[in-house]
Amino acid sequence: MQFSYEVKDSYAEVKGSGRLNMVAAPKLREVVAEVVAAGSSKVVVNLEETVFMDSSGLGALIGCLKAARQAGGDLRISGVQPQVRMVLELTNMDRVLTSYPTAEAAFSDD
């Protein structure tokens, strides 16, 4: 799984397609750390093309959320697919990781 990112006006969008598992998790952490270090602490992780997430993937999202909050921003997710939604709901982490239909919508109300 490869991640790319794009800095928009009010947030940065991080995107990756495939399986967010133990192999992909450190990469996501790296990309988000890079984005935050470059000054964009409002981050949307677009999960439109993320078909699977395991506990390591969830751990990476939580770690990234902490990093964004520590930098004074936030991390939100968008385009969540069924399996990922199921993991978020089962673990109750949907209370913490706020999900939006699209990346554009994630910070539109701020």
Added chain:
Amino acid sequence: MDSSPDQRRAVVIEDDPDIRGLLVLMLKKLDFEVTEASTGLDGIRAVRETHADLVTLDLNLPDIDGLEVCRRLREFSDAYIMMLTARAEEIDRLTGLDTGADDYINKPFSPKEIQARIKAMFRRSRASSSTAVEDELARAAEVQQSLLPKEAVMLDDYDVAGSFRPSRSVGGDFYDWYQTPDGLHVTFADAMGKGMGAALIAATVRAVMRSVASRAGIDSAFRAASATIAADLDQSDSFVTLFHARLNAATGKVSYIDAGHGLALHLRADGSVTRLAAAGPPVGAWSGQQWPASEVDLAPGDSLVVVSDGVLDAFQDLDEFTKHVEAAVRAQKTAELACQAVLDLAPADTAGDDVTALIVRRLDGSGELPEAASEAGELATASAAPSATPDGSDRQG
């Protein structure tokens, strides 16, 4: 592990086998060659024989007390002595005494904290090895296997079983149970990640959960345990999903707390099924959480079934998962066979994660599972032998 002159040696003197096991694992992870002792006298002998560099010493031992052990050790050993006590208030008193110990730790302890203290004391480069990764995986698998309960549950009117199939990469699953005067406690957990890291978290969770077993209420027990576990996980960006339940065998009442697991099912004798939702996120995932306890009544013929996400991954969604697990369990006559049937739902060749199942079944009057037996139209006699073969139900799959 070789015994080169550089090899650091440790002796763990502790009578509680769970805590002893956890300490041994932690020290092995720090590359110590570890000798265990369950009594003070055995411990002194072990320190003398191994020329240990480090000793962890429980204050309350069955033969001579920890202070006396410490005094005798100091007659011949310069080892770094770490004293463990279950009573926090005792540490102040001990610190004021000239006990000969170098450090004091309060139980239940944080393995991270102990490791950090030991590392600080023994700053030396760790031996690196080309097979380190494989060694570590093999050790992680051993650790994980060692966490499973070794004693079967012998509880009148209940049939309790667990089953576990590790993945090659070693996930962090385990289950545990122990009987209590009232009935039974069970713990089912999955630590994030793979390998030794996950196995060690699992070992910590097991020991911490056992350390609160005697607390009166599940809420207070879980609060204490989760605080210790969360503190330990804090710096590692890791977490553990945890299902803990206490069964009152006489009434069938099950008090449970689910921290981010969400894969426990209540199968009723009447044919209905409820999934028990999690009360909060996994322990260590997010700070400031509370996990309220819930209750469920196990009537005769009901089953409590807890399954790991490795089984869930074999299905499209939760409904499919629930349907298949229910069918697999109802088709089997014993909890043990039912656990195996649940594991079989996750094909071995594609299972990248551990798969684990735990079942607590309250027997109905006949000692038989009513659903499968009556549906197959073959109400068996009261003697349900453990070796009974599964009936020919086609509900599975």
